[in-house]
Amino acid sequence: MNPDTNALLATHGIHFNFGKRPILHDVNLHVEAGSIYGFLGPNGAGKSTTMRLLLGLLRPASGSVHLFGHNLARHRVALLNRVGALIENPSLYDHLTGRENVEATRKLRGVAAHRTAEVLALVGLTDNAHRPAREYSLGMRQRLGLAIALLSDPDLLLLDEPTNGLDPNGIIEMRELLRRLRQEHGKTIVVSSHLINEIEKVATHVGVIQQGRLVFQGSLPDLQRLQTGRARLVLETEHADSCRNLLPRLLGGATVLAPGTLWLPWVSREHTAELAAALTAAGQPLYGLRLEQPSLEDTFLHLTEAHAELAQ
């Protein structure tokens, strides 16, 4: 058994190279049972490569992948029995109908025959199941790929950019479906994306990858806490410069944005109150004092950019 007994999926020190080019460095994923793990990163950061490693499609140069507490390299076939996956564009046979595409994988996995109709209904393709897959729109292909991934009622779902090519309605439906799968069916889902807005609405946990390194991993509240550390106070007054000179202790770290605007890192509620009192005591007008929270998107950009600079 691997030491991470509460992790349904864990990687230990994964390194991967394409030829001589290093792609992943020391990636340690930790996905708890019953979570929706949003795997975030800009394009080319190594998301798809990581997803392929999790399925045993690629072999790591070093490190190991554990699913359900067992080493994937040793028990690949047995472990994949409980995994459903959708990797990038769904693999569809264009000469077969939607239903036949589902049937091909159903037979391959030895799943009961009634599941075909069930998963087609689940993704809303029952009425189009008789049409050849080559006539399907991008969104329908994505849904059919998801239906195939859900066939065996897997405990773990690995979805690589599942909203690719979906319209806004389709994205909302996908989100609802993922939420339902977790809440009603107890699935654990790893979903990769390069869009934070998409992930924050559905994920319980987040991992951020940048240039092949995991730069953040934790629960969604953890990520939100990370951004409160980066919150700032915006202060509006008459003469920003003189305010800063009058209150060097409180405003020493402040930046002058405009002649009448200052901003400074947010410290605490007490600090904010003291600042307001000190300003009025010093005879300066206080037109506005507000707390600015960076959005998750800012935090994500900060995480990925900070690391890009570090690497250079």
Added chain:
Amino acid sequence: MEATVLPTQPTFMAQPLAPAPLTQLRRTLAADALKLRRTAALRLTLFSGALPVLLTFMIFFFKGYIILKAGGTPWPRFISTAWQTAGTLLLPLFVVLLTSLVVNIETKATAWKHLYAQPVGRGAVFCSKLLLLLTLNAAALLLFVGLLLGAGGLLGLLKPTLGFQTYAVPFEAVGWMLLRTYVATLGLLAVQYIVSLYWRSFVVPVGVGMGAVVATIALLSWEHVDKIPYAAPLGTAMSMRAAKGGVLEVAHELASHEWYSLAWCGGVLVVGYLLLYRRNAPN
């Protein structure tokens, strides 16, 4: 001191259980057979045998009275003409196209990544497609023979003067030819199968196969031509003779090029499998 007992979690397996190898193979085969529906590979199998039979039928229908003016049984001449038409160029090209088309079903759908993420071993995937190819190849040959004998029977009805209806069909000789021709295609089938799997494209194996067939024809007078798998079907087709006494002469044993074909088949499949087994599957 009490030992700490870890709580058993229902989501974790004590012992991961994979389906038995034969179950994996059976499931993969069922899926592969389904994927054949409406494919060019299937149409090629069903209709490839018809062309040489149709050609031979026309030749004998219109010019049979010249070809068979010596009298006696028309079957040996009829069968050997059709077999040599099929065996020289068509059969090797058929095997090249068939293997490339069958493997291309997965390549075209970018389905290798999907296939290898399913709970079936790579061995099952490899063997299933191989069995499918061997079956399609056998089916095409059987269809060819069936059509050929049927065409002979039809000539007996339409052109009774040729005598197809009065003489017996040389079933034994045809049976041996069928077996030996099948064996002769196995070497090149294995080479083409590995090439298709290795390059995962349609163009490369077809190019390699066509090139090899053409090169083989240029090398026919070489003393080692029997060792080239692409030459084997031709060697078998040429070994059949319609002897003077109206007998179809077919050796009731495998010739050297057929043994080489079997050796190529076994050797290439083992080496190819080992080569492919540890490969990454990025697409």
